[in-house]
Amino acid sequence: MQPTPVHPSWLGEPGSARDVLYQLLVDGPLSRSALAEKLGLSAGSLTRVTKPMLVGGELIESPGRHMGPTGRPTQPLEIVPDRHFFVGVKLTGTNAYAVLVNLRADIIAAVETSIDVREPHAVADLVAELVRKLEASAPKPVAAVGVCLGGQALAGGVVGWAPFLEWENVPFGDLLAERTNLPVTVSNDLNALTLVEHWLGAGQGIANLIILTIGVGVGYGLVVNHQLISDANAGLGPVGHIPLDPFGPLCDIGHRGCANVMLSNHSLEKRAFVSLDQHVTYSQLLELASMGGTAKTLVDEAGFALGRLLTIASALAMPEKIILSGEGVGLVEVAREAVEAGRRHDREKHVGAAPLEVIQVDDTHWARGAAIGAMQQPA
């Protein structure tokens, strides 16, 4: 059963017209018959609702001719992308990246700034300034702002915990709303990435999807039946301590070979220092590993552990596809065979492996995801 949708306030007053807009926002262009079925409306009722919306410029018929199930051409309906504009922001411990997007999450403009002082009011001032710059290039007033960050985002725009910014229980949504006079949504960055990948990226159109990221930590995003699945633990690293290597080193809280200690950039740099007796960055380690030797052994151990994690995730969530990303994802290239061996290791031989796609994304991509969060969120 589909959950009852919660409608963002910018979609207007309750009623069938708002339901149509929301459905098209979330699902993209839909044929009239698919839309009528999703909304539980008859063909006649749908026409009565959508006709004034087409005349009023809220909806358009998608360009091009599409063949319907009966073989007759149909023209799917879609929301007019430039009817509303949103700002999406990604905060890291050192930078703020902001984008202005339309309803299709097309990037209209992008700005960024460094974060020198992490005090919440100071960061809210910086982000408000970015929003003002983007508002100046927006063809229409901005409808809402979405912010994503590494950490726990609670209801009401409160950041429960954000280790890179050293924040705890910061009402960042309120701080930014006061400065911008706009509705503000705050979300975990993995959820934002999952939203954008599912909507328009490598996970487009896929009902059941996993996103894993490796880098500073190990991130996990889940889509089931086209819905983002999340809870209050998102951003607290719930996947990070899953055991992957019984002979691995200890993590900072004493687990042997958990996902964090096997896969995070920082941990691999530390391990490289011990085995190579020299300081190397993560990318230098990957470069050394491509030439073999001790570095290759270390990176292969990480790759094997990653493969095991992919199989665990796959067995429990049954995705149609797994997307792998994050700043540490270069590991897969260097340790591909070890990753595949790790994937096979815990899998019964008749069990199929979900297709895996490795993607590199930049910071504006996460910011787009934050904007999508704002579009879909009730204000």
Ligand SMILES: [Zn+2]
């Ligand atoms: Zn651990």
